[in-house]
Amino acid sequence: MFRIPFPIPRLGPGFRIVDIGVILSVLSILYLIVFIASGWSGDIGSIEIDLSPSNLPYYALNSIFRIIVAYILSLIFAIWYGYTANKSRLNEQIMIPLLDILQSIPVLSFLPGVTLFMIALFPGSRIGLEISSIILIFTGQVWNIAFSYYNSINTLPKELGEVANIYRLSRFQRFARLELPFSAIGLVWNSMMSVAGGWFFLMACEMFILKDKDFRLPGLGSYIHTAADKGDISHVFYGLGTMVIIIIVLDIFMWRPLVAWTQKFRFDITAGEEERESLVLDLIRRSTVLEKIFNNLTRLSEKMDRLLEIEWKGSSWLRHLFKTIVQIFIIIILIWLLVKAAFFLSGLKIDALPSILKSTGFSLLRTTAAIILAAIWTIPLGVLIGMNIRAARILQPLIQIVASIPATALFPVIILILIRIGGGLDIGSIFLMLLGTQWYILFNVIAGASSIPQELREASKVYGLHGIRKWRVLILPGIFPYLITGFITATGGAWNATIVSEYVTFAGMTLTTPGLGSSISIATASGNFRMLLANTVAMAIAVVAINRLLWKRLFIMAQEKYRLE
Amino acid sequence: MNNNVILEVNKIFKSYPMSGGRKLSVLEDINFQIREGEIVSILGPTGAGKSSLIRILAGLAKPSEGEVLYHGVPLEKTSPNIAMVFQSFAIFPWLTVVENVEIGLKAKGTPNDTAREKAIRVIDMVGLDGFEEAYPRELSGGMRQRVGLARALAVEPEILFMDEPFSALDVLTADNLRNEVIDLWLEKKMPIKSIILITHNIEEAVFLSDRAIIMRHNPGRIRADIQISLPHVRNKDSKEFKFLIDEIYSILTRPAKEVPFLLKRERYQFIPHAKIGAISGLLELIHDKGGNVDIPVLADDLSMEVDDIFPLTEAAAFLEFGEIKQGDILLTERGKVFAEADALKKKEIFREMALSNIQLIKQIVQVLSTSAKHRMSEDFFIEILENYFTEEEAWNQLETAIDWGRYAELFAYDYDAGEIYLE
Numbered sequence: 001m002f003r004i005p006f007p008i009p010r011l012g013p014g015f016r017i018v019d020i021g022v023i024l025s026v027l028s029i030l031y032l033i034v035f036i037a038s039g040w041s042g043d044i045g046s047i048e049i050d051l052s053p054s055n056l057p058y059y060a061l062n063s064i065f066r067i068i069v070a071y072i073l074s075l076i077f078a079i080w081y082g083y084t085a086n087k088s089r090l091n092e093q094i095m096i097p098l099l100d101i102l103q104s105i106p107v108l109s110f111l112p113g114v115t116l117f118m119i120a121l122f123p124g125s126r127i128g129l130e131i132s133s134i135i136l137i138f139t140g141q142v143w144n145i146a147f148s149y150y151n152s153i154n155t156l157p158k159e160l161g162e163v164a165n166i167y168r169l170s171r172f173q174r175f176a177r178l179e180l181p182f183s184a185i186g187l188v189w190n191s192m193m194s195v196a197g198g199w200f201f202l203m204a205c206e207m208f209i210l211k212d213k214d215f216r217l218p219g220l221g222s223y224i225h226t227a228a229d230k231g232d233i234s235h236v237f238y239g240l241g242t243m244v245i246i247i248i249v250l251d252i253f254m255w256r257p258l259v260a261w262t263q264k265f266r267f268d269i270t271a272g273e274e275e276r277e278s279l280v281l282d283l284i285r286r287s288t289v290l291e292k293i294f295n296n297l298t299r300l301s302e303k304m305d306r307l308l309e310i311e312w313k314g315s316s317w318l319r320h321l322f323k324t325i326v327q328i329f330i331i332i333i334l335i336w337l338l339v340k341a342a343f344f345l346s347g348l349k350i351d352a353l354p355s356i357l358k359s360t361g362f363s364l365l366r367t368t369a370a371i372i373l374a375a376i377w378t379i380p381l382g383v384l385i386g387m388n389i390r391a392a393r394i395l396q397p398l399i400q401i402v403a404s405i406p407a408t409a410l411f412p413v414i415i416l417i418l419i420r421i422g423g424g425l426d427i428g429s430i431f432l433m434l435l436g437t438q439w440y441i442l443f444n445v446i447a448g449a450s451s452i453p454q455e456l457r458e459a460s461k462v463y464g465l466h467g468i469r470k471w472r473v474l475i476l477p478g479i480f481p482y483l484i485t486g487f488i489t490a491t492g493g494a495w496n497a498t499i500v501s502e503y504v505t506f507a508g509m510t511l512t513t514p515g516l517g518s519s520i521s522i523a524t525a526s527g528n529f530r531m532l533l534a535n536t537v538a539m540a541i542a543v544v545a546i547n548r549l550l551w552k553r554l555f556i557m558a559q560e561k562y563r564l565e
Numbered sequence: 566m567n568n569n570v571i572l573e574v575n576k577i578f579k580s581y582p583m584s585g586g587r588k589l590s591v592l593e594d595i596n597f598q599i600r601e602g603e604i605v606s607i608l609g610p611t612g613a614g615k616s617s618l619i620r621i622l623a624g625l626a627k628p629s630e631g632e633v634l635y636h637g638v639p640l641e642k643t644s645p646n647i648a649m650v651f652q653s654f655a656i657f658p659w660l661t662v663v664e665n666v667e668i669g670l671k672a673k674g675t676p677n678d679t680a681r682e683k684a685i686r687v688i689d690m691v692g693l694d695g696f697e698e699a700y701p702r703e704l705s706g707g708m709r710q711r712v713g714l715a716r717a718l719a720v721e722p723e724i725l726f727m728d729e730p731f732s733a734l735d736v737l738t739a740d741n742l743r744n745e746v747i748d749l750w751l752e753k754k755m756p757i758k759s760i761i762l763i764t765h766n767i768e769e770a771v772f773l774s775d776r777a778i779i780m781r782h783n784p785g786r787i788r789a790d791i792q793i794s795l796p797h798v799r800n801k802d803s804k805e806f807k808f809l810i811d812e813i814y815s816i817l818t819r820p821a822k823e824v825p826f827l828l829k830r831e832r833y834q835f836i837p838h839a840k841i842g843a844i845s846g847l848l849e850l851i852h853d854k855g856g857n858v859d860i861p862v863l864a865d866d867l868s869m870e871v872d873d874i875f876p877l878t879e880a881a882a883f884l885e886f887g888e889i890k891q892g893d894i895l896l897t898e899r900g901k902v903f904a905e906a907d908a909l910k911k912k913e914i915f916r917e918m919a920l921s922n923i924q925l926i927k928q929i930v931q932v933l934s935t936s937a938k939h940r941m942s943e944d945f946f947i948e949i950l951e952n953y954f955t956e957e958e959a960w961n962q963l964e965t966a967i968d969w970g971r972y973a974e975l976f977a978y979d980y981d982a983g984e985i986y987l988e
Contacts, residue, residue: 159655162625166649167669167720177668181659264700265659302677 019289036065039218042126044119047216049207049226051235056223056242063206063220064246066130067198070137074194075187078142082149082183083175090327094334096150103143103492104543106499106517107201108524109536110139112210126217133217136205140496141194148190152183157267176301184265188258193489195250199243199406200436204500211527220246228412231507240409247404257281341533348530356519360538363502363515367494369430374438374490379483382442383475386449387457399442407435408500415506425504425513432501437493441486448482449475481558488551495543516542571724571759572599572622577631579617581955589955590784591617595631597778597790599724599759604750606762606774608813610875612958614785615763616728622761623647623726645673648717649726652733654709656701662688662712663697669720687715690754692745707738714746718755727762731769736868739769744798747773751797765872767817767861771809772799779816783835789816810861815892818860818878833953834924836965837876837883841972845903845911847877848886848896852904857895884918916973925950925966929985930975939987943978946985 085095115132122128164174202221216222227235260281385392418428460474498517512518516539523532579592591614620626624643633640656665663684670680691711731739764770770777779789851858864874881887886900903914919926933939950959970976977988
């Protein structure tokens, strides 16, 4: 493993220089939280976005704060959701299909409900808008984390579960010692994807038009949004640059240490995968202050465990009754919502239906085109990188940085180019979608290509396989399962991205092209909630249907036939 | 040894519901008692329901019928006085050795300091001192199983269950660990009153246990309950030891011949999972050795265990290539011809014997020759088999039948389409 090449001096008993850094960071984070929260009590009306670059740090902090709060909420909710779904067969049968549907609903469809509710709750105050912005980011982040957690618990090895039973671990111990560690790696990877999604939809979540009213919050998303509205490309780039810096800093100080730390939770004990390293994690591990805090936390959690134990020992039939009542209550609410939605939709004029179908068709064509285009360039490149260590070493970090730039922030620039060369959004939106979704495919192809066993590659060399034959016999079957995973994520992402790529505002102009995404965006802006719901339902049906009919089947086939072991 | 009964197993049946309202029975009419001071091994081939049985005894699973009495009280769920060592070790890779060992103590609510102290003592006992803070991935397989053992000993159980604890280890490591378990037991360093061991290794059972409960498969029933009263530590080369191994082998192999006839009417014939190459290799080996071999000796020569060699000898008997008598296998006339034949001739003999002796192969050929296209989906046969076997076993049966049928050139198999067809 990597070691820090210099000794870290101790400053007294059990205290090191690192600790000063730790304490300073904690203090400054606390200060920043208080500072940002102090702005929350203002009015909605008074918020104006000032484009001078000196304001960027303040806006950036606001955005980071929102994304992190939304992420923490997502994590808690996701774990609760996954845990509950696993607890009973009934829960599972309701909650997992529901998750599939929720995952397919774009952020904008949640917007009116959430925002109007929050503004009614805190009339005129910024708090309501802040909370609704956080909830919107949350709706874009939470579902895949929940699915990952559910999936992990579901695949828990049987004998580990039996250990928990035989040694009579309490529910909390089972959760803290078995289920959470077992799912840690999946949680971290999905968290990274989720937070990246948060940046992607930041512009839509910080500044939007609802029922012809303009809502905005100070933040990096609204900064770029405002600059783009004014057609001010240089300020768009300032915002973009700040975003890239934040993403890189977060990567170094948060994700890399987390990924390196979660190595500890790998289950396949002997896996020869290369160790992932993080300098920051190594530094943090030296901190004695953090160690003390950590030890105290462990002790606290054990105490909590005992307290919870007492609470859980309540009479069992009472608990059972309570659980049944809650379940029935939730089912009734779900049915009520469905009926309500059906009645609401029944008010729709018949002639709206063909237009929805047409939009669905257009969006389907566009997302498919985006996926195909993405596949055309990412598969060869991904295979090249994955099968060639030297190429990987040079290109991988580069690609990671490029991929981390949220494509939405680039939209204004691309729109400008599109306008210059005279292309409309009909075709242009495909490129916008491509920008957001190609990375899912690329990363999966790289992972797939690098997992093709060395001996198979050698065999294909010995028997002189090359060109198309080599692709057909070795490469395509080798990357197939990974490719499908990439396609599934990319399709979902492309459909979600229609809302920001089929409807773009730039320099005072609004560019749209017929499609489900633009219908949803227009319905939101004009406050036509009936159309919003109808189009959202259409999108959910389209995404779920494509997943069920196409990808899931291919995925099962991939697992059975093309698994390399 | 005294006569205090710790665990009493009364008329246990276990079955799993299957498609079409049928039930698949894995355990039938299991009765025995476990007394203080004995190590009992439960011995049997794969599919004898040993794993289901141990999980019922430990309170991890419920029987379909019957009950387990622990000190006279029905066992409803797991008990703090029961611990278990698992085949796959089942230790948590994210916890250090000492944290793994503490886990049962912490769950019992033992204060932190006491738990740590106890855990370290037990870790010393199993010979892992110095590795307290190591993570499992730093340890070898044998050391990992020591962690599993220490975790069990730490809770000071009255009964220790061991589910094939040594079968994932290499021969030398397993031997070493067996010796240490018996040493710990003899030195009475642990408050354990009884050990129940699941195994398919006859030598292991004879080496460790005071009693062997021998099971037969499909469905699992008790066939014999033998006392082993040799003094510990046992000498594997002694006459008595070898005699016992022979004895158990012959009990285990005895019904091989009766199975096809016994089961013909109400049950479907069970094909042992043996690959053609292995059967043919075994027959040639026996032939080279003069046509009559002691199965334990044969197993020893090939360093195979019951699970590996059983299907082979059984298959040989099914195909009328060999006869099994009191733990010996001797070649029939046809077996001799087969062993001497060249590859083509072998196929011919095999085809004849498979067609006349193996129900499933016969049925496949019949179905294929009567169907219009001489082609049939594998699912068709699976559906038939699922009336008699679990889904997994049904696939195993079909896979073996396809393997044999292909070799005999009776039919061919299209993997992509999942179809069996006549050539």
